[in-house]
Amino acid sequence: MRPAHRARGLGARWRPPEQGVLRLGLDDPRCLDQKLVGNQVAVLAAAAGRTPVPETVVLSVPVGTSGGPPWGPGAVPATRWGALTGCPVSIRSWLVRPDRPDQVVEPVWNNIDPAGLTEAVAEITAAARRRGAGDAARQRLVLAVQHFRPAAATALVLVEARHRVDVRLCWGLAEPLGTPLHFDRFSFAGEPLHLEGCAIADKYTATVAASGGTHSVRVPPGLVAAPVLALVEVTELAARSRRLARVGAAPVELEFALVGTQRLLLAVRAPATRGLLEDGSNATGRPSHGPLPPSTA
Numbered sequence: 001m002r003p004a005h006r007a008r009g010l011g012a013r014w015r016p017p018e019q020g021v022l023r024l025g026l027d028d029p030r031c032l033d034q035k036l037v038g039n040q041v042a043v044l045a046a047a048a049g050r051t052p053v054p055e056t057v058v059l060s061v062p063v064g065t066s067g068g069p070p071w072g073p074g075a076v077p078a079t080r081w082g083a084l085t086g087c088p089v090s091i092r093s094w095l096v097r098p099d100r101p102d103q104v105v106e107p108v109w110n111n112i113d114p115a116g117l118t119e120a121v122a123e124i125t126a127a128a129r130r131r132g133a134g135d136a137a138r139q140r141l142v143l144a145v146q147h148f149r150p151a152a153a154t155a156l157v158l159v160e161a162r163h164r165v166d167v168r169l170c171w172g173l174a175e176p177l178g179t180p181l182h183f184d185r186f187s188f189a190g191e192p193l194h195l196e197g198c199a200i201a202d203k204y205t206a207t208v209a210a211s212g213g214t215h216s217v218r219v220p221p222g223l224v225a226a227p228v229l230a231l232v233e234v235t236e237l238a239a240r241s242r243r244l245a246r247v248g249a250a251p252v253e254l255e256f257a258l259v260g261t262q263r264l265l266l267a268v269r270a271p272a273t274r275g276l277l278e279d280g281s282n283a284t285g286r287p288s289h290g291p292l293p294p295s296t297a
Contacts, residue, residue: 023058024037024058026044026048026058027045032045037142039101044056044144047244052264054264055147057084057144062139084145092143092267093124093144095128096139096141102270110148110209110213113212128141149264152260153229153258154174155258157241159252164189165193165242166186166187168183168185172217173206174255175207176207177216184203202224203224203225229258237256241254244265255268255269
């Protein structure tokens with residue numbers, strides 16, 4: 001029998017998926033194995049060595065068909081591990097299926113207290129089983145549990161091709177809560193990147209951290225019409241995103257949390273699974289001509 005090959009990249013030789021619950025850090029070579037963790041986690045793990053990513057634990061488990069959550073004792077309290085101990089967390093989850101695109105299991109859970117993690121995972125598991133009905137034996141449920149960092153703003157960067165990058169920025173978190181998200185928009189093209197167009201939106205509401213979760217608030221009047229980032233900062237972020245996208249298959253969308261001067265990569269998505277944010281922009285964005293004012297973030 002030929003020995004199993006250790007994953008060394010996104011194109012590494014596949015080995016049969018391991019059974020049971022896997023608890024992995026992004027630096028674990030198995031986080032590059034798309035059969036175990038899916039494409040989006042694999043690309044995030046590959047990018048983690050090149051850009052800051054919040055502390056992350058990946059849980060991967062066969063969906064199964066029997067009753068009850070498929071997590072063994074001690075598997076759910078991921079916040080006991082390393083830097084996640086006692087921290088609020090966010091949870092993103094996917095169904096990973098052979099020869100099919102990863103399926104997002106919504107919603108994204110943000111600012112979850114460690115005491116609420118078991119309940120959140122149980123709800124995610126139930127939702128995954130409903131979506132995976134009929135093919136559960138061949139699927140894995142994958143959760144990325146991250147240290148939640150309250151963001152002043154969020155950037156969504158779509159790298160559509162090698163020489164085209166679209167950037168959207170909103171105040172707070174990119175999580176719609178009954179009110180639309182309002183995005184500044186920038187389009188870049190060429191080599192080196194140059195600005196093709198932009199629109200600065202009136203951003204009246206934002207999603208921010210609240211006790212044990214998130215809620216929607218009014219944006220302070222002085223920030224409603226202000227750009228989230230200055231043009232030079234947006235250009236730098238677009239260039240960085242294009243470099244990072246080369247570790248996976250373009251097109252991809254990268255989500256960054258803007259925390260102080262840090263740009264923390266939270267997630268990598270294929271456009272077909274973006275769903276969450278596709279129609280969340282503000283239709284009243286105003287065209288902007290000439291240099292943008294300095295960032296107020």
